[in-house]
Amino acid sequence: MKLHPRDVPGVVATVVATAIGLALMVSGSSMAPASGPALAERTRELELGATTESLLVAQLEHQLGTHEAPQLPEGWQELFRDTPNAKGELRAGNDQAIAARLLEGRASYQRNCQHCHGVRGDASTQTAKILLPRPRDFSLGLTKFKQTPGLLPPLREDLHRILEQGVASTAMADFAMLEEAERTTLVDYVQYLLMRGAVESRVAGALQTLAQTDGAQTADPAEVEFRVLEGTRVALEAVGTEWRNAPGTAFTEVPAPADDAAIARGAELYKSAKAGCAQCHGIDGKGRGLGAWDAEHGWILRDVWGNPVRPADFSYGSFHGGGSPEQVYRSISLGIAGTPMAGYAGVLSPSEITDLTHYLRSLSD
Ligand code: HEC
Ligand code: HEC
Structure with missing residues (x-):
C-alpha cells in the first residue's frame, strides 16, 4: 500500500470537522432490509462507491468485529466498566468479562430492542417508521436525554436511567422487569452501537468530503485505502476520548427549592x-x-x-x-x-x- 504521510493532517482535520457536520446533517430516510448491508442506512445514503464501502466495512470489522460478534479496539475496554462500587470494585474485572457481557447484551438486544432500534441500531425498521417519536437511531453516536452538554456522548448512567424508567408516553417502555445485571449488558451493547455508529458516520462523512474536494486523486485505490485506514484510526481515538471525557462535563447545578x-x-x-x-x-x-x-x-x-x-x-x-x-x-x-x-x-x-x-x-x- 502506498502511503501519503503529507495527507495525514488533512484526514485528521476532516474526521474532526465531520463530527460536527454530520450531526447537523438532516436527511430523509429510505426503506432498508433488516439484515444485509453492513453499514448503517445513513452511511449508505452518502454513496461512497462500492470499493470505498467494502474497504470501510472490512476496516470496521477488523477493529470492532461485527454486530453479531462485537469486539472492542485498543483503549476502549476501560470505558465499558461501570463506576466502582463502595468497595472500589469494578463490575467487570477484565477484558474477557467485558467481551462476554457484550455478547450477552447483544442477545438481550435481539430479544428486546432490535424490532424497533434495528440490527445495526440505526432504527431502519418497519416498526420504527410508524412511531412518533421515532426510536432513537444510534448511528450518529448521540442520544437526547443526558447530563452532558451539546453533541457529547451520554453517560452510562443516562442509558441506565432510560432502561429503568423508559421514556414516558412514547413507545420506549421501561425495562425495569429485567435484572439489573441484564440491563447493564444492554447498556454495554447500546454504548457499543453508539460508539461504533460515531466512528462509522465520521469516517464515512470525512471520506465523502475528501472525495468532493479533490475528486481526481481518489481514483487511486492506494489513496482510498490509506484514507479509510487512517480515518478509522483517528475516529476510534477521537470517539474513545469523548466517552472518556464525558463524565467530567456532566451538568451538576441544582435549582433553589420551589415557592x-x-x-x-x-x-x-x-x-x-x-x-x-x-x-x-x-x-x-x-x-x-x-x-x-x-x-x-x-x-x-x-x-x-x-x-x-x-x-x-x-x-x-x-x-x-x-x-x-x-x-x-x-x-x-x-x-x-x-x-x-x-x-x-x-x-x-x-x-x-x-x-x-x-x-x-x-x-x-
Ligand atoms: C416499541 C419500540 C421500542 C423498543 C422495543 C425499544 N425502544 Fe428504545 N426507543 C424507542 C423510542 C420511540 C425512543 C425515542 C423516545 C423519544 O425520542 O422520546 C427510544 C429511545 C431509546 C433510547 C434513547 C433515549 C435518548 O436519550 O435519546 C435508548 C438508549 C433506547 N431507546 C434503548 C432501548 C433498548 C436498550 C431497548 C431494548 C431493551 C429498547 N430501547 C427497546 C422505541 C423502542
Ligand atoms: C424552537 C422551539 C422551542 C423553544 C423556543 C423552546 N423549546 Fe423546549 N422543547 C422543544 C422541543 C422540540 C422539545 C422536545 C425535544 C424532544 O424530546 O425531542 C423541547 C423540550 C423541552 C423540555 C424537556 C421536556 C422533557 O420531556 O423532558 C423542557 C423542560 C423545555 N423544552 C423547556 C423549555 C423552556 C422553559 C423554554 C423557554 C425558555 C423552551 N423550552 C423553549 C422546543 C422548543
Whole structure:
C-alpha cells in the first residue's frame, strides 16, 4: 500500500470537522432490509462507491468485529466498566468479562430492542417508521436525554436511567422487569452501537468530503485505502476520548427549592418574548405553539436524525428528560441534544431558569 504521510493532517482535520457536520446533517430516510448491508442506512445514503464501502466495512470489522460478534479496539475496554462500587470494585474485572457481557447484551438486544432500534441500531425498521417519536437511531453516536452538554456522548448512567424508567408516553417502555445485571449488558451493547455508529458516520462523512474536494486523486485505490485506514484510526481515538471525557462535563447545578413566588415569576417569564418558550410549547404548555405545529403540516420541527419532533406537553407531567427539579432545570439549561430545544444557560440567569423549572412542574399538579 502506498502511503501519503503529507495527507495525514488533512484526514485528521476532516474526521474532526465531520463530527460536527454530520450531526447537523438532516436527511430523509429510505426503506432498508433488516439484515444485509453492513453499514448503517445513513452511511449508505452518502454513496461512497462500492470499493470505498467494502474497504470501510472490512476496516470496521477488523477493529470492532461485527454486530453479531462485537469486539472492542485498543483503549476502549476501560470505558465499558461501570463506576466502582463502595468497595472500589469494578463490575467487570477484565477484558474477557467485558467481551462476554457484550455478547450477552447483544442477545438481550435481539430479544428486546432490535424490532424497533434495528440490527445495526440505526432504527431502519418497519416498526420504527410508524412511531412518533421515532426510536432513537444510534448511528450518529448521540442520544437526547443526558447530563452532558451539546453533541457529547451520554453517560452510562443516562442509558441506565432510560432502561429503568423508559421514556414516558412514547413507545420506549421501561425495562425495569429485567435484572439489573441484564440491563447493564444492554447498556454495554447500546454504548457499543453508539460508539461504533460515531466512528462509522465520521469516517464515512470525512471520506465523502475528501472525495468532493479533490475528486481526481481518489481514483487511486492506494489513496482510498490509506484514507479509510487512517480515518478509522483517528475516529476510534477521537470517539474513545469523548466517552472518556464525558463524565467530567456532566451538568451538576441544582435549582433553589420551589415557592409560590417563583412559580408566579416563572409563569410571567414563560409567556414573555424574552424567553420565547410559548412560541414552541404553546401558551398553555401543551406543545402546540405556532413554531411547532400547524393544522396543515402537523409537527413542523425536525431533529438531527431528520425525524419530526414535538415539544413536550407540560400539562401531562411526563418529562422525557426526567421530571425532578434537578432534571427539568438541566433540560432547560442544556437543551435537548439534536433537537430545536436549545440550551438557555447563558441566555437566562440561573434564577430565571429556576423559576421556569418550578412553573413547568406546577402545570401538571
Ligand atoms: C416499541 C419500540 C421500542 C423498543 C422495543 C425499544 N425502544 Fe428504545 N426507543 C424507542 C423510542 C420511540 C425512543 C425515542 C423516545 C423519544 O425520542 O422520546 C427510544 C429511545 C431509546 C433510547 C434513547 C433515549 C435518548 O436519550 O435519546 C435508548 C438508549 C433506547 N431507546 C434503548 C432501548 C433498548 C436498550 C431497548 C431494548 C431493551 C429498547 N430501547 C427497546 C422505541 C423502542
Ligand atoms: C424552537 C422551539 C422551542 C423553544 C423556543 C423552546 N423549546 Fe423546549 N422543547 C422543544 C422541543 C422540540 C422539545 C422536545 C425535544 C424532544 O424530546 O425531542 C423541547 C423540550 C423541552 C423540555 C424537556 C421536556 C422533557 O420531556 O423532558 C423542557 C423542560 C423545555 N423544552 C423547556 C423549555 C423552556 C422553559 C423554554 C423557554 C425558555 C423552551 N423550552 C423553549 C422546543 C422548543
